[in-house]
Amino acid sequence: MNFMYQLDPVKKAFFEENGYVVIEDIISAAELAAYRAIYDQFLDGTIDAGKNRTDLGVGLGKNKNVENITQIMWPSDFLPSLREMTYHQAALDIARQLEGSDMEMDFDMLINKAPHTATITPWHQDAAYWIDMPDKRAVSCWLALDAATLDNGCMWYIPGSHRLPLRAHRSAGGKGSALECEGSESEGVGIPLAPGSCVLHHGATLHYSRGNTSDSQRRAFIVNFRPGNMIAMEREKGFDHGRSGNAGERKVRNDNA
Numbered sequence: 001m002n003f004m005y006q007l008d009p010v011k012k013a014f015f016e017e018n019g020y021v022v023i024e025d026i027i028s029a030a031e032l033a034a035y036r037a038i039y040d041q042f043l044d045g046t047i048d049a050g051k052n053r054t055d056l057g058v059g060l061g062k063n064k065n066v067e068n069i070t071q072i073m074w075p076s077d078f079l080p081s082l083r084e085m086t087y088h089q090a091a092l093d094i095a096r097q098l099e100g101s102d103m104e105m106d107f108d109m110l111i112n113k114a115p116h117t118a119t120i121t122p123w124h125q126d127a128a129y130w131i132d133m134p135d136k137r138a139v140s141c142w143l144a145l146d147a148a149t150l151d152n153g154c155m156w157y158i159p160g161s162h163r164l165p166l167r168a169h170r171s172a173g174g175k176g177s178a179l180e181c182e183g184s185e186s187e188g189v190g191i192p193l194a195p196g197s198c199v200l201h202h203g204a205t206l207h208y209s210r211g212n213t214s215d216s217q218r219r220a221f222i223v224n225f226r227p228g229n230m231i232a233m234e235r236e237k238g239f240d241h242g243r244s245g246n247a248g249e250r251k252v253r254n255d256n257a
């Protein structure tokens with residue numbers, strides 16, 4: 001298999017040991033500007049994601065007029081050209097080099113923390129959100145479209161946690177959809193990122209982010225990958241990561257067509 005993006009073997013070894021790895025500058029400055037413009041169309045509703053847009057921070061934050069944490073599932077269903085752009089292509093290349101050439105995109109999502117929303121993403125493992133799979137290989141790529149800092153909610157990971165059994169998860173914040181488990185910053189490592197850089201993590205790696213207490217957005221674009229035959233199995237079981245009813249649909253408010 002030929003790869004557009006060649007992964008350094010040192011990065012691969014780091015991922016295997018720690019369950020996460022940083023890749024710098026996965027997109028260019030010009031591409032970053034294009035992704036930011038698209039992202040803002042989702043945030044301001046020019047691209048209407050309908051019921052795919054929810055507040056992941058219900059019960060965790062105190063904001064009334066703005067989502068505590070904005071989550072938009074399947075942005076590439078609303079703008080399919082995203083799948084042909086550099087980020088999806090390069091992230092797929094990296095996922096295949098990390099976990100195998102049978103990795104395919106399972107779903108994508110946007111998670112934004114607006115200025116001063118101060119809502120944590122609780123400690124969790126992604127696998128706790130998913131149905132149990134016989135093949136547990138899964139990789140998530142988290143691209144920073146803004147500088148991700150400790151103060152605006154960069155990712156934190158517990159190194160090596162992907163090699164241990166899943167921790168017990170419960171509903172976080174009472175009535176929201178977020179899950180949480182035991183975890184603390186003292187066990188973890190904060191991962192500030194420059195805009196245009198990304199961090200990839202395994203589906204079982206424990207992670208969390210602080211709330212955004214800064215004056216600017218913390219825009220993250222996430223793409224998840226798993227083996228193609230496991231995606232087929234998920235779909236057969238009716239599990240599609242919030243895609244239901246939106247496949248192929250594109251709603252643009254100012255689109256007259």
Ligand SMILES: O=C(O)CCC(=O)C(=O)O
Pocket residue numbers: 111121126140142153207208209220222
């Ligand atoms: O962006 C965040 O705060 C959390 C992201 C996350 O949990 C994930 O990508 O799995």
